[in-house]
Amino acid sequence: MAALGSPARTLRGLLRELRYMNAATGRPYRDTAAYRYLVKAFRAHRVTSEKLCRAQHELHFQAATYLCLLRSIREHVALHQEFHGKGERSVEESAGLVGLKLPHQPGGKGWEP
Amino acid sequence: MWRSCLRLWDEGRRLLNRPRGGLIASVGPGPNPRLQARAYAPLTGPGTEGAWNPGSLASRPLSLQVSWPSLLLPYHLGGGLREERKRFYQNVSITQGEGGFEINLDHRKLKTPQAKLFTVPSEALAIAVATEWDSQQDTIKFYTMHLTTLCNTSLDNPTQRNKDQLIRAAVKFLDTDTICYRVEEPETLVELQKNEWDPVIEWAEKRPFPFRYGVEIGSSTSIMGPSIPARTQEVLISHLASYNMWALQGIEFVVTQLKSMVLTLGLIDLRLTVEQAVLLSRLEEEYQIQKWGNIEWAHDYELQELRARTAAGALFVHLCSESTTVKHKLLRE
Numbered sequence: 001m002a003a004l005g006s007p008a009r010t011l012r013g014l015l016r017e018l019r020y021m022n023a024a025t026g027r028p029y030r031d032t033a034a035y036r037y038l039v040k041a042f043r044a045h046r047v048t049s050e051k052l053c054r055a056q057h058e059l060h061f062q063a064a065t066y067l068c069l070l071r072s073i074r075e076h077v078a079l080h081q082e083f084h085g086k087g088e089r090s091v092e093e094s095a096g097l098v099g100l101k102l103p104h105q106p107g108g109k110g111w112e113p
Numbered sequence: 114m115w116r117s118c119l120r121l122w123d124e125g126r127r128l129l130n131r132p133r134g135g136l137i138a139s140v141g142p143g144p145n146p147r148l149q150a151r152a153y154a155p156l157t158g159p160g161t162e163g164a165w166n167p168g169s170l171a172s173r174p175l176s177l178q179v180s181w182p183s184l185l186l187p188y189h190l191g192g193g194l195r196e197e198r199k200r201f202y203q204n205v206s207i208t209q210g211e212g213g214f215e216i217n218l219d220h221r222k223l224k225t226p227q228a229k230l231f232t233v234p235s236e237a238l239a240i241a242v243a244t245e246w247d248s249q250q251d252t253i254k255f256y257t258m259h260l261t262t263l264c265n266t267s268l269d270n271p272t273q274r275n276k277d278q279l280i281r282a283a284v285k286f287l288d289t290d291t292i293c294y295r296v297e298e299p300e301t302l303v304e305l306q307k308n309e310w311d312p313v314i315e316w317a318e319k320r321p322f323p324f325r326y327g328v329e330i331g332s333s334t335s336i337m338g339p340s341i342p343a344r345t346q347e348v349l350i351s352h353l354a355s356y357n358m359w360a361l362q363g364i365e366f367v368v369t370q371l372k373s374m375v376l377t378l379g380l381i382d383l384r385l386t387v388e389q390a391v392l393l394s395r396l397e398e399e400y401q402i403q404k405w406g407n408i409e410w411a412h413d414y415e416l417q418e419l420r421a422r423t424a425a426g427a428l429f430v431h432l433c434s435e436s437t438t439v440k441h442k443l444l445r446e
Binding site for chain 2: 003004018021022024025032033034037041057058061062064065066068069072073075076077079080082083084
């Protein structure tokens, strides 16, 4: 079967992701609907007297999938910011790369408004 | 390797400055939705789509409100698809309507691109979508909101496909399934493919339900690919027919991401985790990375994006096809 690890670990990871998400907006993460729902779901399905409970496994799997989703979105955005988010250089900067400076035309270029 | 480097190199920005040459010579195959000047091009900033997304049906979210001449200006003068919506709401909340759960941004109800009311059948899905909207800071990055785009696709069905067409589109992937295509050399890669992919194929063939009668999914090294017997396709089609329309959209999305039907079945049946499925789908790439080194801004970027999309699709399928009833005292079914 899939190597999911323990539910406690998944829950910790999920709470950590929620914390990161809400740290930027400044609101405490315990107020979010997602936090309340997750905690309620984990608590409700923790206790089962069956040794191999399919429902429990399914819910844990869904939680692990959601954790993967949050984590990979966060990393993707971070990678994007770092490597692809800077935009193009302006004409002045590009000229400066090779040591040139743009000419200064007092009247402006012909086609500029 | 160069192709995948080029694919991620400032994708949208350069293209917009040179629409004619850039479109053909560009990065990756397939239509680039940003450059089609129709009303439904995605409202994303330049260069945000990252690697080419073949499941782009689900990621063409909103209508474009950009004046046409601005498409022609160079990027740094404010041209191209520069419009990024700022976060215009403070709170995101969920309410329950008659059709299902709805999302409210401040006091406004969320709508799909075709202006239908955004309702989802499952509460967990609604909370996940609300969390997506809530996690946007300053600007709204639609390319991170995979669950929202999946819901939009299911609600709007922009390609107007019915259930049969969806199922057929998904089953067609079995003919060119990644797992069934093997290489002949180098030896280590052949070994790796055998060790990793064979168990999954075996599991798929022997699954207790619905492949009760033993289905065959061979693997082949020829360029024509494996020959899948017709019975396998029928069994698969009837199995997929048991899912509802929303779940099928999700399944088709995951299949196009992973390029493999077998891996998708493994995901849906909880046999593989998302990380495992993505790893198996990218087996050859991982092999090359181990041999030649990892390029963070290309390999990791693609990996995280593939994981995000696959996880979103898998979660979507599970949440749309389940029905939770909590019975206190054992027995769930």
